[in-house]
Amino acid sequence: MPIKPGLVDRIALRANLAPAAMTDFYGGVALHAAVTAMDLGLFEELAEPRSARELAADLDCDERGIESLANLLVETGYLGRDGVLYYTTNRTRKWLTDANGTNLGPWLWFWVDVVLPYWRDHVDAAVRTGDPGETIYDWLGEDEAGWERTQEGFRAAATLLVDPVSDALGDVSELRVLDLGGGHGAYAVGLARRGADVTLFDRPDALGVASETVAGEPAAVRDRVTLSGGDYMTDDLGDLDGDDGDDGDDGDDGGDGDYGDEGRYDLVLLFNVLHAHDPDECERLLGRAADSLSPGGRIAVLDQFADDGPTRLADVGIAVVDLAYLVTLGGRTHETGAVRRWLASAGCRVTDSETFRRAPGVRLLVAENRQQ
Ligand SMILES: C[S@@+](CC[C@H](N)C(=O)[O-])C[C@H]1O[C@@H](n2cnc3c(N)ncnc32)[C@H](O)[C@@H]1O
Numbered sequence: 001m002p003i004k005p006g007l008v009d010r011i012a013l014r015a016n017l018a019p020a021a022m023t024d025f026y027g028g029v030a031l032h033a034a035v036t037a038m039d040l041g042l043f044e045e046l047a048e049p050r051s052a053r054e055l056a057a058d059l060d061c062d063e064r065g066i067e068s069l070a071n072l073l074v075e076t077g078y079l080g081r082d083g084v085l086y087y088t089t090n091r092t093r094k095w096l097t098d099a100n101g102t103n104l105g106p107w108l109w110f111w112v113d114v115v116l117p118y119w120r121d122h123v124d125a126a127v128r129t130g131d132p133g134e135t136i137y138d139w140l141g142e143d144e145a146g147w148e149r150t151q152e153g154f155r156a157a158a159t160l161l162v163d164p165v166s167d168a169l170g171d172v173s174e175l176r177v178l179d180l181g182g183g184h185g186a187y188a189v190g191l192a193r194r195g196a197d198v199t200l201f202d203r204p205d206a207l208g209v210a211s212e213t214v215a216g217e218p219a220a221v222r223d224r225v226t227l228s229g230g231d232y233m234t235d236d237l238g239d240l241d242g243d244d245g246d247d248g249d250d251g252d253d254g255g256d257g258d259y260g261d262e263g264r265y266d267l268v269l270l271f272n273v274l275h276a277h278d279p280d281e282c283e284r285l286l287g288r289a290a291d292s293l294s295p296g297g298r299i300a301v302l303d304q305f306a307d308d309g310p311t312r313l314a315d316v317g318i319a320v321v322d323l324a325y326l327v328t329l330g331g332r333t334h335e336t337g338a339v340r341r342w343l344a345s346a347g348c349r350v351t352d353s354e355t356f357r358r359a360p361g362v363r364l365l366v367a368e369n370r371q372q
Contacts, residue, residue, distance in 0.1 A: 003027060003076055030076040033069055034096070035112045037078065038105050042070075043097050049085035103156060110153025114146055119327055126327040135276070136328040142205055151209035154272070155184035160358045161302075162190035165271075168354045168364055169300060172196040175266040178240070178292060180232045180285075181273035185210035185225070189217055192224035196267070199240045204229030232273075233285060237292040238264060265292050271302040274339065275321070276329040283342040290346035293369040299348055301365045306333040314360030321361075336363065343367040 003023055005013060012018040037043055040059050052070060056063040070086045073079040078092045088097070096105045118139055122132040140146045165187070166172070173195035179188045182200035188210070192198050200210055207227050214225045228240040268289040274282045289299050306322065309315040318333055325331035340350050348367035355363050 003030070026076070030072065030078075031108065032112060033072045033076070034078055035108055036069060037073060038096065038109065042073075043078070043088045043092050043105075046079060046086055046088040047093070047097075047099075049082060049087040051084045052086070055086070102160060104160075106149070106152040106156035110149050110156075114140070114149050114153070115324070115328065123327050126330070130326070131330050132327055135330065137203060137206070140205070144205075144208060147206055148209055151184040151206060155186045155209060155213065158184065158186040158271075161356055161362065162186050164356050164358070165302060165364055166190045166194060168352065169267070169366070172267065176264060176294075177267045177269065178237065178265040178289075179269045179271070180237075180289060181270065183210065185213035185227075187269060187271055188225050189213055189221060192217070192221045195224075197224050197226075199226045199228055199265075201228045201230065201232055201235075201237070201240055203231070232288070233281065237288055264294060266294055266297045268292060268297070268299050269302070270299065274301060274303055275325045275333055276331040278331075279334070279338060279342075282334065282339070283345060286339075286342045286346045286348075290343075290348055290369055290371075295369060295371060297369045298351075299343065299346075299367045299369070301339055301343075301367075302362065303339075304333050304361045305336045305339070305363050307335050307337070309361065310355065311360050317361045336365065339365060340367075347371045 003026055005023065009018065013020050013023075040061065042055070042059070045055060045058060050058075052063050052067040055061070055070070056066045059066070070079055070081075074081045074086065077089060078096075079086050080089050081087075093099045095102055096108075097103055115136070118136050122134070122139075126132040136150075140150060169191070171194075172191050175191075175196045177188075177191055177196045177198040179191075179198055179200045182188050182198075182202055183206060185200055188198040188200040200207075202210065207229055210227055214222055214227065217225075226240070230240075270285070270289060274285070277285060286299065286301075293299065304318055304321050306318065309318055322333045325333065336353070343350060343365070348369050350365055350367045352366040353363060354366075
């Protein structure tokens with residue numbers, strides 16, 4: 001919740017009579033306070049107004065501890081207060097609880113519980129040498145709880161965009177879709193609900209949350225999603241669900257997945273994947289994606305691009321993720337022009353480019369395979 005300086009504060013800040021960095025410090029503490037409130041279930045608890053004493057009894061906490069936490073959350077806009085009663089504000093209810101399907105809480109959890117501990121040990125190397133030494137994915141390794149926090153965070157962020165992005169992809173009914181780096185499965189399920197057959201491909205350790213996402217769907221949707229583990233830079237992307245669609249002679253390796261010169265997918269998604277890779281890797285990955293397309297198939301790239309900034313907040317967001325990609329992945333935000341060039345060298349032509357009101361700075365590029 002943005003800290004809102006009052007009139008006197010704003011005059012002092014503008015005249016440089018007060019240290020503006022203190023507002024960032026307050027914001028940093030407020031983020032941690034919000035995550036503590038989420039750990040306690042405080043925002044759900046305060047759907048109805050309650051006093052600190054009642055909360056302390058219900059949440060098995062110290063009354064003074066709850067009061068101090070709640071007071072900071074009031075000052076920073078997460079909670080409201082009416083006399084001794086605290087309540088969850090509309091902003092918090094909409095964006096940090098399950099009240100209406102736009103809960104970004106797991107994204108904050110991911111940052112505080114996963115990214116920040118990783119960050120402390122890797123930011124120095126990343127900034128001094130341009131290489132954090134290991135990616136956050138390698139650092140997570142086989143840490144199941146860490147992967148769960150991570151994919152739940154990605155899924156929370158994706159939830160805002162699944163519908164508008166699916167709309168932008170048009171009619172996907174009966175399309176064969178490959179979701180590379182599909183992570184949590186929210187996009188895969190979103191498209192499967194619209195009748196697509198989706199193969200989600202991700203690192204084997206990363207698939208736990210995707211399994212849960214798929215398991216929560218009715219059988220008609222579940223049956224349309226296949227989860228597959230591996231490395232999209234090196235694995236054969238042609239036949240990931242084992243149904244290679246040829247004459248059954250798997251010994252005859254006619255290229256990726258026995259499809260000879262043709263791939264099998266109508267649509268390949270690369271959503272929030274390219275930022276982890278340098279230009280050579282991006283070009284290679286887009287080439288591999290294009291090779292797995294059927295004639296006339298499409299590649300869809302969703303990401304934050306370095307040159308996009310329709311609003312001031314979008315500019316800040318792009319600068320934040322650019323540094324975050326460097327520190328966590330040795331990666332970067334790419335220019336849309338560069339992505340268009342890599343797509344062109346993979347034989348694809350961009351046919352659509354869309355932005356989304358809910359996620360300033362995010363762009364979807366859709367490109368068609370021109371090879372017949
Ligand atoms: C930022 S997440 C994006 C998840 C989802 N596509 C979205 O847009 O919300 C990037 C995903 O790429 C996966 N990934 C990274 N490197 C990979 C690789 N070499 N092979 C397969 N998946 C990879 C990660 O495990 C992670 O799930």
